[in-house]
Amino acid sequence: MIALYTLMEGVIAFFLIAGSIFALIGSLGLARMKDFYMRLHGPSKISTLGVGCVLLASIAYFSLLNGGPSLQELLITIFLFITAPVSAHLLSKSALHQKLPRDPRTRGNPEELQEDDDETTLEEAPQGSSKLP
Amino acid sequence: MIRPRKWLPMPLLSVLLLIVWLLLMNGVALGHWLLGGFLAIVIPLITKPFWEAQPRIKKPWLMVRYFFRVLLDIVVANLEASKVILDPLGRARPAFVEYPLELQENFAITMLASTITLTPGTVSAHLRMDGTTLLIHVLDVDDIGDMKRHIHERYERPLKEIFEC
Numbered sequence A: 001m002i003a004l005y006t007l008m009e010g011v012i013a014f015f016l017i018a019g020s021i022f023a024l025i026g027s028l029g030l031a032r033m034k035d036f037y038m039r040l041h042g043p044s045k046i047s048t049l050g051v052g053c054v055l056l057a058s059i060a061y062f063s064l065l066n067g068g069p070s071l072q073e074l075l076i077t078i079f080l081f082i083t084a085p086v087s088a089h090l091l092s093k094s095a096l097h098q099k100l101p102r103d104p105r106t107r108g109n110p111e112e113l114q115e116d117d118d119e120t121t122l123e124e125a126p127q128g129s130s131k132l133p
Numbered sequence B: 001m002i003r004p005r006k007w008l009p010m011p012l013l014s015v016l017l018l019i020v021w022l023l024l025m026n027g028v029a030l031g032h033w034l035l036g037g038f039l040a041i042v043i044p045l046i047t048k049p050f051w052e053a054q055p056r057i058k059k060p061w062l063m064v065r066y067f068f069r070v071l072l073d074i075v076v077a078n079l080e081a082s083k084v085i086l087d088p089l090g091r092a093r094p095a096f097v098e099y100p101l102e103l104q105e106n107f108a109i110t111m112l113a114s115t116i117t118l119t120p121g122t123v124s125a126h127l128r129m130d131g132t133t134l135l136i137h138v139l140d141v142d143d144i145g146d147m148k149r150h151i152h153e154r155y156e157r158p159l160k161e162i163f164e165c
Helices: A002-032 A041-066 A072-097 A124-131 B011-025 B030-050 B060-086 B106-118 B144-163
Strands: B095-100 B122-127 B133-138
Touching: A002 A041, A002 B060, A041 A072, A041 B060, A041 B106, A072 B011, A072 B106, A072 B122, B011 B030, B060 B106, B060 B144, B095 B144, B106 B122, B106 B133, B106 B144
Parallel strands: none
Antiparallel strands: B095 B133, B122 B133
16 A cells, blocks of 8 residues: 555656646747747647646545546646647647748748838848838 | 537537536535536536537547647657757757648637647747648757657647548
């Protein structure tokens, strides 16, 4: 019995640490990436796994504590899986609508981002001030 | 599959509501079943006018396989995205990709777009008004054609099988 508790302690600690590391990397991505569209990748994906790992740890801990399966946390996971992609999609949709500048290395030129006269990238934007009134 | 009836217009939604209720209550006592069952029948009846016609899921078992495949891919996606983020030189190769859709049902397209956002290095950015092109932003890609084929083989075809054939 003691052996089981020690083992479960290890498993729970592992999930907690893995979850926090993923959450940290996701936030790092938010800070390090060059343009809006790349920044979106961090929080939309990595936070899902980060929170998922923490919730797994929570399920394991409370199942052990209460002596029965505790599955409430599954609900949080389901809602997260439904809402994270939707919010990411809406954010990038509004970014496209505002024609936010993108990293100059980005390949592909969707019509949503094409300017009427010329296209703006991160590097060109500051010099293009001659067009301003 | 349970057939829709007059007093049970959306069986899947009812089952889902019952499960959510039981999970919220965190117990399977008789009272929870009764109240949950009552809500699962009454809520769809009240909200029925607001719902669009939902596509029928033809093959539920493929859905289960799809779910686990996506779950696995989410883990892989996270490891890959972490690698790109932590790369000290910042050698990401981002791209916008226009993906031609074969799916037609709204719900199936939503599933595909969500899957794309949750899996390796891709965020679905925009669905054109005509509903035939999905604009995808990729964090780090080598061969764009290869990536499109991958999405088609791994996600779009199974979804097509689940909903439309």
